[in-house]
Amino acid sequence: NAGVMQNPRHLVRRRGQEARLRCSPMKGHSHVYWYRQLPEEGLKFMVYLQKENIIDESGMPKERFSAEFPKEGPSILRIQQVVRGDSAAYFCASSTRDKWYEQYFGPGTRLTVT
Amino acid sequence: KQEVTQIPAALSVPEGENLVLNCSFTDSAIYNLQWFRQDPGKGLTSLLLIQSSQREQTSGRLNASLDKSSGRSTLYIAASQPGDSATYLCAGGLVGGSEKLVFGKGTKLTVNP
Numbered sequence: 001n002a003g004v005m006q007n008p009r010h011l012v013r014r015r016g017q018e019a020r021l022r023c024s025p026m027k028g029h030s031h032v033y034w035y036r037q038l039p040e041e042g043l044k045f046m047v048y049l050q051k052e053n054i055i056d057e058s059g060m061p062k063e064r065f066s067a068e069f070p071k072e073g074p075s076i077l078r079i080q081q082v083v084r085g086d087s088a089a090y091f092c093a094s095s096t097r098d099k100w101y102e103q104y105f106g107p108g109t110r111l112t113v114t
Numbered sequence: 115k116q117e118v119t120q121i122p123a124a125l126s127v128p129e130g131e132n133l134v135l136n137c138s139f140t141d142s143a144i145y146n147l148q149w150f151r152q153d154p155g156k157g158l159t160s161l162l163l164i165q166s167s168q169r170e171q172t173s174g175r176l177n178a179s180l181d182k183s184s185g186r187s188t189l190y191i192a193a194s195q196p197g198d199s200a201t202y203l204c205a206g207g208l209v210g211g212s213e214k215l216v217f218g219k220g221t222k223l224t225v226n227p
Binding site: 031033035040041042043044045048055056059091093100101102103104105106107108110 | 118145146148150155156157158160163203205207213214215216217218219220
């Protein structure tokens with residue numbers, strides 16, 4: 001049973017470009033969570049999704065950031081017009097519906113904006 | 115608003131020493147408390163999960179306790195080894211429909227041979 005998969009592992013973008021981060025949850029998991037870890041900071045919740053539905057996006061910046069979890073395929077976190085402050089590690093986690101508190105984390109995508 | 119604090123931010127100990135990492139949270143309405151390990155440039159590995167109805171969990175040389183009334187959790191590592199060197203994060207799951215984890219900033223542990 002493969003764990004949570006994220007790709008790419010490292011992503012370099014120039015200011016103003018778009019970044020797309022992908023997350024495939026563990027088999028049997030229906031919930032996906034995205035967290036961001038800024039340098040020297042703890043992980044901060046961004047968004048929580050189920051298939052085709054955003055449940056809680058209270059941690060998402062209001063502009064330039066969006067997330068989706070389509071019926072088929074991975075969850076995608078999209079950052080438009082990236083700025084240097086977006087440089088961070090972005091972690092995806094997944095869980096079953098009943099045990100949301102047991103979240104399994106992927107290896108993360110490290111985004112560097114130059 | 116739930117806030118999680120970890121003290122100390124960094125800790126350096128000689129191999130073989132027993133040590134305690136601390137985690138405190140502001141809101142006792144916590145569903146569970148989880149300890150993770152993070153190696154440099156890597157993801158998170160779950161170490162121990164304590165449900166709100168439990169007081170402690172043990173796995174090998176690790177023991178985690180939870181005291182909701184005082185808003186504290188501790189992670190005890192016995193007979194530390196250089197391979198234990200990593201950043202240890204605690205995270206609280208919130209009661210009340212907000213299905214997310216709130217993380218502390220972590221304690222960076224270095225175990226010297």
